Amino acid sequence: MTTPTIILIGFMGAGKTLVGQTLAQKRDVGFFDVDHEIEKAANKTIPNIFSEDGEAAFRDIETQVLQQAVRFPGIVATGGGSVDRPENVAILKQSGATIIYLYGPLEDTIKRLLPEKQRPLLNQKSTLAFFELWQKRDPLYRSVADYVVEIVDKPAATIVNEIINTIDADVATKDLLYLRSQIDTVDRKLINLIAKRMQLVDEVADYKKSYHMPVVQKDRMNQMRAALKNEFSTHSHVEEQMIDELLNLLLKMSIEREREQLE
Numbered sequence: 095m096t097t098p099t100i101i102l103i104g105f106m107g108a109g110k111t112l113v114g115q116t117l118a119q120k121r122d123v124g125f126f127d128v129d130h131e132i133e134k135a136a137n138k139t140i141p142n143i144f145s146e147d148g149e150a151a152f153r154d155i156e157t158q159v160l161q162q163a164v165r166f167p168g169i170v171a172t173g174g175g176s177v178d179r180p181e182n183v184a185i186l187k188q189s190g191a192t193i194i195y196l197y198g199p200l201e202d203t204i205k206r207l208l209p210e211k212q213r214p215l216l217n218q219k220s221t222l223a224f225f226e227l228w229q230k231r232d233p234l235y236r237s238v239a240d241y242v243v244e245i246v247d248k249p250a251a252t253i254v255n256e257i258i259n260t261i262d263a264d265v266a267t268k269d270l271l272y273l274r275s276q277i278d279t280v281d282r283k284l285i286n287l288i289a290k291r292m293q294l295v296d297e298v299a300d301y302k303k304s305y306h307m308p309v310v311q312k313d314r315m316n317q318m319r320a321a322l323k324n325e326f327s328t329h330s331h332v333e334e335q336m337i338d339e340l341l342n343l344l345l346k347m348s349i350e351r352e353r354e355q356l357e
């Protein structure tokens with residue numbers, strides 16, 4: 095049996111290379127990195143191709159390499175611009191390969207890319223142009239993808255496991271898996287937010303310590319609880335009981351932490 099081709103697509107910084115390498119190792123198949131093959135074909139780095147030959151020349155090589163990539167028996171990581179040209183979209187659609195879109199919302203993409211300096215498009219484009227590029231590409235990635243996997247805050251190994259579960263699932267469950275992938279992302283965000291809350295609690299504890307203030311300020315807590323219930327009273331997915339239970343948990347954790355620090 096020949097090894098099927100699995101192609102990872104998605105915006106710059108989505109982790110296509112790292113996830114692709116990890117997936118290839120786990121499945122014990124080969125790995126093909128389109129950007130790396132473009133550099134080999136041109137015998138220069140991507141920033142040099144862009145600055146010396148221009149983006150159109152880069153895209154020409156990208157199309158040629160993509161034609162080889164879709165026949166590669168293993169895992170393929172594409173460059174973020176693999177859907178920019180209609181002919182590339184056609185190559186991907188007709189490839190018969192399993193195509194996976196590693197999706198992260200724009201704001202997370204920007205956060206991930208900001209510390210980087212080597213991506214030519216990132217350096218050349220204005221914020222607006224970058225935003226427009228993301229908006230143009232997102233539906234194109236979706237139009238060629240068999241599966242979408244949410245990537246935000248997930249380590250590569252988690253993304254790889256999700257991809258494997260998705261590929262191995264039958265057609266009927268694949269949409270369910272995408273919904274679960276989104277729920278997992280929300281859970282991660284929640285835990286990160288709670289961690290941020292606890293950090294603020296530490297700062298409050300320091301402050302109270304310096305000014306000899308009591309840990310528990312019941313009035314403030316009750317006011318906040320009432321205000322939240324009022325604000326969310328018309329929200330169909332938020333019930334009063336949920337606000338109560340969540341706040342009870344958060345406040346219990348916070349008070350314990352403040353006490354520990356103040357003692």
Ligand code: S3P
Pocket residue numbers: 104105106107110129140172173174175176213214215
């Ligand atoms: C590009 C993305 C890069 C690389 C080139 C152009 C793009 O690949 O192909 O700089 O147009 O988005 P990554 O997505 O791996 O960064």
